[in-house]
Amino acid sequence: MRDKSKFRMIADQFRYMIRSGELVSGEKFHTRKELCSLYNISLMTAFHVQEELQKDGLIANVPGVGFFVNSPEVFKTSQATKPIKRVRMIGSPQAIGKEAEFGSAIVRGAQEECKLYDIEFDLELVQVLNNPARIINTSRKLASDEALLIMLHSELLPEVVNLLLAPEVRAVTTYRSFPGKASVLPDLRYAARQTVDFLKRRGVKKFLYAGLCSRWQFPQHETEFYENICEAAKEFTFEADFSGNFRELEKHAAEFAPDAIVFSQSDAAVHFADNHLVNCSKRPIITGYGHAVLQGKEKTLDAVYYPDAFGMGKKAVRLLLTPDMENRIPLWERVGGKLIEFN
Secondary structure, X not given: OOHXXXXXXXXXXXXXXXXXXXXXXXXXXXXXHHHHHHHOOOHHHHHHHHHHHHHOOOEEEEOOOEEEEOOHHHHOOHHHHOOOOEEEEEEOHHHHOOOOHHHHHHHHHHHHHHHHOOOEEEEEEOOOOOOOHHHOXXXXXXXXXXXXXXXXOOOOOHHHHHHHHOOOOOEEEEOOXXXXXXXXXXXXXXXXXXXXXXXXXXXXXXXXXXOOOOOOOOHHHHHHHHHHHHHHOOOOEEEEEOOOOHHHHHHHHHHHOOOEEEEOOHHHHHHHHHHOOOOOOOOOEEEEEOOOOOOOHHHXXXXXXXXXXXXXXXXXXXXXXXOOHHHOOOOEEEEOEEEEEOO
16 A cells, blocks of 8 residues: 555544544653554555644644644634525435435435525445445535535444544534434334324234334434334334344244234335244234435335425534524434325
């Protein structure tokens, strides 16, 4: 690997350590010889590492003594009050590409809101699943009139982490939250209540909750959705299955004989309904929490709750335009959705 790639990679590691507080302000920073020993690099590469961090204001040179870690507070300037002229949205093709219907709806909502306020909208797809992490250039910066919108999906891009950790960057995440930044999240309490109300209308007395079955694993959402299901379904008899194994779930369903099965992800519900109902004495009502990943196949289920992805995109841009956004309490906002009955 070339020295240029090495010093960027090493500088990025220190950016993260300083901005996350792992390296404390005022702490002595490594000398060039120490960097050479730690990373097996040349003195010139070590010089470039220090130069990069010094340009960012993350370390400061005390003549005759050495470099010291600077507080991230140096980033907090008046630029946060400057008008936003451009919203830059970053994500992987798997999250916001053309085939990702849910993420694409967030993009469309953000585009429409930017157009309403005459703000330029840039969409950047960054492929990370098939590229070595070291190839990604993580040292980018945003202009003072730019804001960042990120759809946090199943992976965190290294460059996204560094941008989000920078206090001066105005950013909003959608779908998942990030510490210290504003977020637009699906209203999972509302989703749980809508699902349980549907079960009541169908005369369900007992149901099985099926979690951790999806190929899209989001523990943050899984936990919250399940907790809200438990709160809303106190008058039901229900059991939970977190095996994540369809065959185990099939056995559980055959033994428990539920009137309905509630899935935390609709793609898992479709797979189960298509392949794992042979041992059930009666077909249970099957519902899921949907992301339109399967594009039409969810209609084989009885009902699917769809979060309002388009509304999330619009809300995210409005949050970016909110004065003193990062000091508001709470930092996140919830957006509802709609439960659609198919059968």
